[in-house]
Amino acid sequence: MSRRKVELPKAVDRVLLDEETIQRRVEELAAQISADYADAGDLVLVGVLKGAFIFMADLARRLTISHHVDFIALSSYNRGATSTGAVRLIMDTRTPVTGRHVLIVEDIVDTGYTLDYLLSTFQARRPASLKTCVLLSKPERRKVNAPIHYLGFEIPDVWVVGYGLDYADRYRTLPYIAALKREVYE
């Protein structure tokens, strides 16, 4: 694979996770998931838009087991630090999940509200099993306990962009994960 985008945007403070590190970890996660679900039967990956689309693309093509890919789009009622955690469903999944194994694919978990919402929403649909695969976790920010079954990396509480994560829709498609300069978002 060719190396891409070596020049850092001015808003970026430093690279937290470079492309090779991310790709290696995604490969490991895919191997673990492929092994764990090898004999399970129907597996549905549910990616959370927009942030998870790159992670989903890389994870799905490394799985050696048959699976379905589906997406869900959510939005918070109020953005920002005072978020109450109320989540609005914009687009639901299309694949029926009752009796199937569901794996939620998320780019990042901070407060845990969104993941908690997804878990209760999908649990109500009576899947055969329900697990979560999350690329990044910010444990310092957690408000509710939502289980992460497959985790890429724990990161400190800084604003990160790239590999699906954005700042006002910018920097989302950088192939690495970088911390923004504090003056950009504060």
Place this chain on the structure above:
Amino acid sequence: MGLRDDVAKVLIPEEKLQARIAELAREIDATYSRDDRPLLVCVLKGAFMFLADLTRHLETPHEVDFMEISSYGRGTVSSGVVRILLDLAQSIEGRHVLIVEDIIDTGRTLDYITRNLRTRGPASLRVCTLLSKPSRREIEIPLDFVGFEIPDEFVVGYGLDFAEIYRNLPFIGVLKEEAYRQ
């Protein structure tokens, strides 16, 4: 038994696919200026893998948004009239919009989407597709960026599915007849 056993032949191997996607990114970079900040509109689900790879090669600052559509009725003959299940999260008025598609065959769905988006007043509207099947075309729509022209075969992989499977193959393959005639 793996998914690959259902593939009769590899039409476009992974290396060739990835090399072409990097070239497409250069073509797109040459088309837009940095100030254009194009909005890449991905039509789900098929194009998500292409989008993930294409955008990581782009040097031009850009944003991405998603649409999910579904056709009315059943059967393989598409009227082109679609239901929008997920609309864009943002307004495209005055924006440079680049539609990102996995495959164009009859062109009917694309025709509908472009007409729909044009009513919203974008500054420009272009189309990038990974694959095109010219022999299937019923409506001519100019395609600005095309990855590969392919013959009229049953292709899967790299986002393209049959009954929701094979999407995750990292190459474009032709499905064995016994895999879809059941």
